[in-house]
Amino acid sequence: MTITRKRLLFGAAAVAASAALALTGCTSGSNGNSSKAGGTTSVTLFSGQVGNFTENFNPLNNTGAYLQPTNGVIYEPLFYYNKAKAGKPVPLLGTSYSWNTDGTELTVKVRQGVKWSDGSAETTDDVVYSLNLVSNNPGLNTSGTEWVAKKTAADTVVIDFPTTSFTLEPQILGNEPIVPQKIWKNISDPTKVTNDKPVGTGPYELKSFTPQSFVLEKNPHYWGTGDNAPKVDQVRYVSLANADAATSALEAGQTDYMGAFLPTLKSIMSKHKNLSYSNSPQATTALFTCANVDLGCTGPQTDPAVRQALYNAMDRTQLDKQAAAGFSAPASSSLLLNTVNKSQITDPSYLEVPQTANVSKAKSTLEADGWKLNSDGYYAKDGQELDLTVNVVSGWTDYDTICQLLQGQFKAAGIKLAVNQMAQNAWSQAESTGKFEMSMNSINMGVSSDPYYQYSAYLASSATAKVGTPAPSTNTSRYSNAAVDAAIKQLATTNDDSAKQAAYKTIQDQIVKDMPYVPIYVNSALAEYNNSRATGWPTQDNQYAFPLPWGGNWGVGIVLKTIRPVK
Amino acid sequence: MRFYLQKIVFYVVALWAAVTLNFLIPRLMPGNPVDIMIAKMGAAGQPITAGTRHALEVELGGSGGSLIQQYGAYIVNLLHGNLGISLTNFPEKVTTVIGQALPWTIALVGMATIISFILGIGLGMLAGWKRGSWLDNLIPVTTMFQAVPYFWLALILVLVLTRVLSLFPYAGGYNVATTVPGLSFQFIGSALYYGFLPAVTIVISSVGGWMLGMRNMMVATLSEDYIVTAEAKGLKPSRVRMTYAARNAVLPSLSGFAISLGFVVAGSIVTEQVFSYPGIGQLLFTAVSNDDYALMQGVFLVISLSVLAANLVVDVLYGLIDPRTRARS
Numbered sequence: 001m002t003i004t005r006k007r008l009l010f011g012a013a014a015v016a017a018s019a020a021l022a023l024t025g026c027t028s029g030s031n032g033n034s035s036k037a038g039g040t041t042s043v044t045l046f047s048g049q050v051g052n053f054t055e056n057f058n059p060l061n062n063t064g065a066y067l068q069p070t071n072g073v074i075y076e077p078l079f080y081y082n083k084a085k086a087g088k089p090v091p092l093l094g095t096s097y098s099w100n101t102d103g104t105e106l107t108v109k110v111r112q113g114v115k116w117s118d119g120s121a122e123t124t125d126d127v128v129y130s131l132n133l134v135s136n137n138p139g140l141n142t143s144g145t146e147w148v149a150k151k152t153a154a155d156t157v158v159i160d161f162p163t164t165s166f167t168l169e170p171q172i173l174g175n176e177p178i179v180p181q182k183i184w185k186n187i188s189d190p191t192k193v194t195n196d197k198p199v200g201t202g203p204y205e206l207k208s209f210t211p212q213s214f215v216l217e218k219n220p221h222y223w224g225t226g227d228n229a230p231k232v233d234q235v236r237y238v239s240l241a242n243a244d245a246a247t248s249a250l251e252a253g254q255t256d257y258m259g260a261f262l263p264t265l266k267s268i269m270s271k272h273k274n275l276s277y278s279n280s281p282q283a284t285t286a287l288f289t290c291a292n293v294d295l296g297c298t299g300p301q302t303d304p305a306v307r308q309a310l311y312n313a314m315d316r317t318q319l320d321k322q323a324a325a326g327f328s329a330p331a332s333s334s335l336l337l338n339t340v341n342k343s344q345i346t347d348p349s350y351l352e353v354p355q356t357a358n359v360s361k362a363k364s365t366l367e368a369d370g371w372k373l374n375s376d377g378y379y380a381k382d383g384q385e386l387d388l389t390v391n392v393v394s395g396w397t398d399y400d401t402i403c404q405l406l407q408g409q410f411k412a413a414g415i416k417l418a419v420n421q422m423a424q425n426a427w428s429q430a431e432s433t434g435k436f437e438m439s440m441n442s443i444n445m446g447v448s449s450d451p452y453y454q455y456s457a458y459l460a461s462s463a464t465a466k467v468g469t470p471a472p473s474t475n476t477s478r479y480s481n482a483a484v485d486a487a488i489k490q491l492a493t494t495n496d497d498s499a500k501q502a503a504y505k506t507i508q509d510q511i512v513k514d515m516p517y518v519p520i521y522v523n524s525a526l527a528e529y530n531n532s533r534a535t536g537w538p539t540q541d542n543q544y545a546f547p548l549p550w551g552g553n554w555g556v557g558i559v560l561k562t563i564r565p566v567k
Numbered sequence: 568m569r570f571y572l573q574k575i576v577f578y579v580v581a582l583w584a585a586v587t588l589n590f591l592i593p594r595l596m597p598g599n600p601v602d603i604m605i606a607k608m609g610a611a612g613q614p615i616t617a618g619t620r621h622a623l624e625v626e627l628g629g630s631g632g633s634l635i636q637q638y639g640a641y642i643v644n645l646l647h648g649n650l651g652i653s654l655t656n657f658p659e660k661v662t663t664v665i666g667q668a669l670p671w672t673i674a675l676v677g678m679a680t681i682i683s684f685i686l687g688i689g690l691g692m693l694a695g696w697k698r699g700s701w702l703d704n705l706i707p708v709t710t711m712f713q714a715v716p717y718f719w720l721a722l723i724l725v726l727v728l729t730r731v732l733s734l735f736p737y738a739g740g741y742n743v744a745t746t747v748p749g750l751s752f753q754f755i756g757s758a759l760y761y762g763f764l765p766a767v768t769i770v771i772s773s774v775g776g777w778m779l780g781m782r783n784m785m786v787a788t789l790s791e792d793y794i795v796t797a798e799a800k801g802l803k804p805s806r807v808r809m810t811y812a813a814r815n816a817v818l819p820s821l822s823g824f825a826i827s828l829g830f831v832v833a834g835s836i837v838t839e840q841v842f843s844y845p846g847i848g849q850l851l852f853t854a855v856s857n858d859d860y861a862l863m864q865g866v867f868l869v870i871s872l873s874v875l876a877a878n879l880v881v882d883v884l885y886g887l888i889d890p891r892t893r894a895r896s
Contacts, residue, residue, distance in 0.1 A: 044744075051839075051849035052667045054656040062622055063657040064607055139625040144618025191625075192658045211667040212845050213743035238743060241843035244722075245738040248730060252737070425596065425603060425858050432602045470602060472620050552608075 041565035042234040043534050045556075046246060046258035047549045049239040052211040057198035059177035060133070060140050060190050064551055068237065069216055072557035074117075075177035075200035078108060078127070080554055081170045081448040084280045084543035086340050089170075090558070093127065093178050093201060099495060103164035108157045108173065115221035116180050117198075117205040124151050129181040131159060131172065139191040143171055164493040167456075170448035174554070203230040203561040213238050222561075230561040232534050250275065250528055257537070257559070259527040259548040261398075263325040274532040278540050278547055281329040281522035282337065283442035285402070287390065290434055291516040292478035296467030299437040300386050305369035306415075307515040312365065313413035314406065315357040320521055323401040327524035330355060334508040335458070335517060340449045346505040350512055353519050362413040371414075379414040387416040390438040391430055394421035399440045402520065431476045434467035439476070442523055452491045455507055458517065460488050479516040536563040570886060578879055585871035590641050592867070593860040594634070600654045600858045641864075650868070651861035655853055661865035664850065669832070669869065671740050672846035675762050676831045676838065679769035684824050686770065687777020692813045694778065695785025706782065709775030721768045721841040728764060735764040738843030765842040773827075777820060784816035791815075818889055825881030829874030 047068035056066045059075040071077075078094030097108045114122040131149035134140045145168060149159045159172065180199055187193050198206055201223065204216035216235045224230075238255065240246050247262055249255045251272060262268065269275055289307055290297035300306050311333075320328045332338040334350040345351055371379035371386060379386040388410075392403045403419040410417045422430070430436045446453020456473075457463055461480040463473035471478075487503040494500060511517075527547040529537035538547040538559060545555030545562075601623050608619070644651065650661035687709075694702040712720065729737035741748070741757040748754055788794065789812055797811045836848030847866060854862035885892050 051853060052664075052845045054653075054659045054664055054667070056656065056659060058658075061657065062608075062619075063604055063654065065655060065657040065659070139622055142619040142622045144621070194659055208747075210743070210748055212740055212748075236744065238739070239843070239845070240738050241840050241849060244725075244841075245843040248737040251730075424856050428602050428606050429599065432605075470620075474605070 040233045041231075041533070042236060043232050043256040043560075043563070044236045044238055044254060045549055046238055046240055046249060046255045046260070047551065048259065049237070050241055051239060053209070053214060053237070053239060054194075054211070055196050055209055056194045057206065058190070058193055058195040059179060059198075059200070062140065062142060062191070066551065067214070068549060068551045068553075068556065069202075069204065069235070070198065071177055071552060072202065072554035073204050073216065073235075073560055074198045074202045074206065075179065076202050076557065077174050077176055077178065077554060078110075079173040080545070080558060081174035082543070082545055082555065083282060083340070083445055083449050084538075084546040084555070086343070086449065089174060093122070094173060097169075097173060099166065099169075101495075103166040103493065103495060104161045106159040106161070106165075106169065106172070107152075108159070110155050110157055111223065112155055114201055114223040117200055117202075117219045117221055119221055120180075120182070122178070122180070122201050124155060124157060126181050127157050127178055129185070130178045131157070131176060133179070133184065133190065134176055137190065139189075143168055147172070166495050167450070167452050167492050170446075170450065170453075175447050202557050204235055204557075207234065224561060228561065231564045232560070233565075235560055250530070253530055253532060255528075256530040256533055257527070257549055259525065259550060261327075261524060261526055262528070265325070265327070265526060265528070275528060275530055276537060276539065277526055277528045278538050278543060279327055279329075280525045280527070280543055280546060280548065281339075282525055282546075283444045283523045284331050284335055284337075284517075285328075285399070285440070285442045285520045285523045286331075286335075287406075287518040287520065288431065288436075288439040288441045288477055289516060289518065290436055290438070290467070290476075290478055291514070292464075292480055295464065295478040295480065296434060297478055299388065300381075300384070301388055301437050303369065304514055305365050305371075306386065306388075307518055309362040309365045309413060309415065310410065310518050311362075311515055312354065312358045313362040313410050313415065314354075314518075314520065315409050316353065316355045316521055318409070319402050319405055322405060323398045324521060324524055327526060328521035329524070331519035331522050333512045333515075333519060334504075335443055335454060335511065335519060336451050337445070337449070337522060341451055344451050344501070344504050346501065346508050350508055357409055357412070359413045362415075366414065373414055377411075377414060378416050385416060386414065387418065388437050389418045389420050390440060391420050391422055391427050391436050392440040393424045393427045395424075396440075398523075403440060432470040434465075434469075434471070434476065434478055441476075443517060443519075444474075451504060452488070455484075455491070456488050459484050459507065459511065461485050477516040479511075479514070481510055481514065484510050532566060534563040534565050571883070574879070574882055578875060581875055582872075585875065586642070586645065586868065587638075589864050589867045589871060590638055593858075593863045596855075596858065600860070603858050604654075645868075650865040653854075653862040653865075654859045655857045655862060661861050664862060665847065665865050665869060668845060668847045668850045671844060672832060672835050672839070672848065674758075675765055675844060675846065676769065676835045677828070678762075679766040680773070680824075680827055680831055682766070683770040683773045684777055684820075684827075687774040688781045688817060688820060690774075691778040691781025692785055692808070692816070695782040695789065695816070696808050696812070698786060703782075706775070706779055709771070709778055711775075712771045713773065713775040715772070717768070717772050718837050718841060720772055721765075721838065724764060724768055725841060736761050740845045762844075765838050765844055768841075769838060777823075780820050780823070781816060784819060785812060788812045788816040814888075818885075821888070822881060822885070825877050826874070828881075829877035830870075832873045833870040 053067060057070045057074060058066050059070050076092045078092060079089035080092055081089050093111050093114060095109045095111050097106060099106055110124045110127050116122050128149045128151050135147045145161060145165060147159050147161050149157055152158045183199060184190060203219055203222050205219045207215045207217040214237050218230045218233055222229055240249060243260055243262060246258060246260045251268060265277060269277060287310060289301040291302060293302045320326060330352045332345055332351055333353050334345045336345055338345060338351045366379050371381045374380045390403055392399050407417045407419060431439045443458055446457060458475050459479050460475060463475035464471045464478050484507050487506040490503040491500055525548050538544060545558035546553055547555060547559055549556050601620060604623055652658050653661045653664050656664050690705060725737060728734045739761055741754060741761050746754045746757045794811055797807045832847060835846055836852060838844060839846045839848040851866045854866060
């Protein structure tokens with residue numbers, strides 16, 4: 001035994017010595033090799049990715065598992081639909097498009113002279129192939145409609161639909177990546193590949209990949225010239241675990257482009273003159289109420305008067321200050337954005353929700369509906385106290401704060417609120433299956449800023465289901481209203497502006513009265529930029545693309561080809 | 568021989584139980600991945616229609632069959648080393664995803680645990696040997712660091728050493744801008760530099776326990792008769808200290824060490840969060856919050872296997888170090 005132990009000790013000493021040697025070795029190594037390649041310009045992007053990157057550049061993947069630059073930076077669609085401002089789509093691989101009058105045939109002119117990043121020519125056939133690939137594959141086609149694309153001239157694609165399909169336009173033109181036929185025709189199941197060596201038409205191509213960071217470089221074959229061509233040589237993607245690390249990275253000048261909510265943003269900006277930011281509020285934070293008794297909702301919130309009272313009892317100025325650090329924007333009771341959708345909000349009184357609480361109005365609404373104050377200071381009806389429970393994801397600190405503040409604000413109006421903090425998966429299951437009274441969530445814009453997408457996803461009867469069954473889309477409020485359904489159908493089948501405007505009016509009049517979602521504010525969407533290595537980033541007033549560097553945002557490609565290196 | 572056979576049978580049963588629980592627990596959690604994915608897509612502004620749910624269900628190829636059938640398929644796949652496909656990283660294999668994260672965690676937390684153990688045992692031994700010396704004063708200091716919540720200690724160190732003084736990097740596993748992973752001095756040097764601060768926080772927050780335990784065992788052992796005998800024989804004090812006192816005093820700490828080695832794989836979620844370190848804790852967190860059953864199972868499996876393996880190794884070693892545990896009563 002003794003001998004063995006001595007040998008062991010000797011062995012350990014040898015290992016320690018060699019480790020020490022290795023240590024000295026690397027110190028000298030890293031000192032000798034710290035110089036960077038001269039002349040290469042580079043920006044670093046933090047996309048919100050946590051932990052290791054998993055190599056996936058499959059642009060057709062629907063699960064959101066592809067890495068951020070896949071759609072928009074490496075692959076391009078036909079047109080870019082900018083959700084940050086009203087306006088026409090930006091031509092990318094398409095140059096123009098037109099519909100026939102009944103909305104069953106979409107004709108697209110395809111840009112000529114485009115090359116894939118491997119140098120071979122991108123053709124109209126690739127466009128036809130890409131569009132049909134999605135249409136024919138049930139695992140890829142999220143639209144529920146099958147279309148047929150065919151080439152009718154060297155530069156023309158005609159897409160045929162079985163029914164009137166005006167509303168599929170942004171999905172097909174703005175949300176389908178064009179992929180090279182020569183590569184994808186050999187892939188038997190396009191949903192099950194990670195596409196490690198992406199070949200696209202976008203402004204950047206993949207240079208090198210490691211799970212901690214990867215680098216894109218300028219696509220030398222990019223079709224754009226001048227302002228439309230990428231000017232920064234390389235883009236590096238990094239991952240950070242949390243907002244603290246993101247703040248550190250931003251302040252230390254180690255990221256150039258990121259989209260994180262930083263409560264102390266204003267003080268960071270005033271300390272560092274080379275930083276700038278933009279805010280593009282898109283998602284309307286609202287109290288989702290399970291509103292429909294016919295589909296199985298229970299609780300006091302099924303009474304529209306109660307929902308109206310909640311709407312009026314909120315002090316939204318306080319909520320904005322304390323939960324959103326003053327970065328949120330006023331919501332509209334039409335549930336649309338009063339910035340991008342201003343012309344589609346049909347009544348001036350729907351433009352902006354009240355910013356201060358109107359307790360007397362809330363109380364009178366309840367009293368007119370037969371509620372009476374009890375001795376505890378809460379309203380009651382038929383012996384039932386006005387006692388509501390709101391579900392909120394614990395750890396979504398801004399929403400948790402809102403709920404706490406609402407507790408106090410509602411109490412002043414005689415409404416009792418209980419806050420139920422839950423894990424995200426339990427919360428999302430409760431909401432999807434309708435087993436909730438109220439839920440803190442946000443109403444998100446669809447594929448473009450066209451109100452149809454929002455209204456059809458959140459208000460249509462076809463987007464909901466009985467309590468107990470998961471809602472097929474996001475109408476978790478179980479809202480169902482024949483007039484609204486008819487108007488949504490009208491929106492889907494017309495391209496005529498006055499008919500659309502009339503439909504918007506019907507929908508907005510109904511939901512302002514029914515209030516299935518009680519709007520709070522439009523959540524901030526902050527993107528931060530460092531101007532010391534590159535300039536030309538979006539600004540608050542010039543959001544030439546939706547700037548948040550999240551997965552699935554095609555606008556990042558536009559931003560990255562617009563910025564220019566600082567000389 | 569019988570001793571080892573008993574151990575092996577015990578570990579086989581424990582392994583089966585771990586594997587089965589590992590299958591059941593994720594399925595008892597609420598929620599399903601399609602709902603979560605739809606919520607995420609909505610938040611990213613993707614269009615959600617009735618077709619979306621259908622497409623996702625087709626793409627992810629739902630969990631078919633009854634629970635028993637799923638269990639059968641799970642065991643068969645497990646025997647083939649197939650842990651399935653990670654839904655959050657669809658369609659990447661779970662083994663690939665775990666393989667990317669595991670080395671970082673093992674290197675960081677493993678090294679830190681070993682350093683902490685050796686340091687704590689060494690200091691505890693000396694403190695017990697020279698009772699009442701200045702070394703005893705280290706004990707309250709180190710136990711105080713252990714009593715401070717770990718995340719708080721780590722955040723303070725991050726603030727002071729990376730933000731105020733800029734001595735260390737604040738995030739990451741190595742310098743991604745200047746080095747490429749591989750067996751180069753440059754990369755290893757960078758990884759050591761980036762791992763130093765997280766490792767230090769683990770060491771200073773755990774060394775106190777080892778030190779306290781070892782010191783007290785040392786004191787108890789020193790009052791044993793065989794120590795007096797050894798001293799009476801005129802042995803050198805260093806020999807009495809190492810081979811007579813320390814060797815016996817270290818036994819209880821050793822089993823604690825085995826347990827903590829097993830938890831190296833699991834016990835790093837907070838460290839990895841605070842230091843943005845690319846490891847398995849982060850992965851587990853992502854898997855749980857996205858209802859990624861396959862990934863969760865994979866991570867839990869790796870954790871339970873490592874705990875079992877560490878226990879097995881120490882059980883066997885214990886038989887060598889302490890012959891009493893082998894003897895039949």
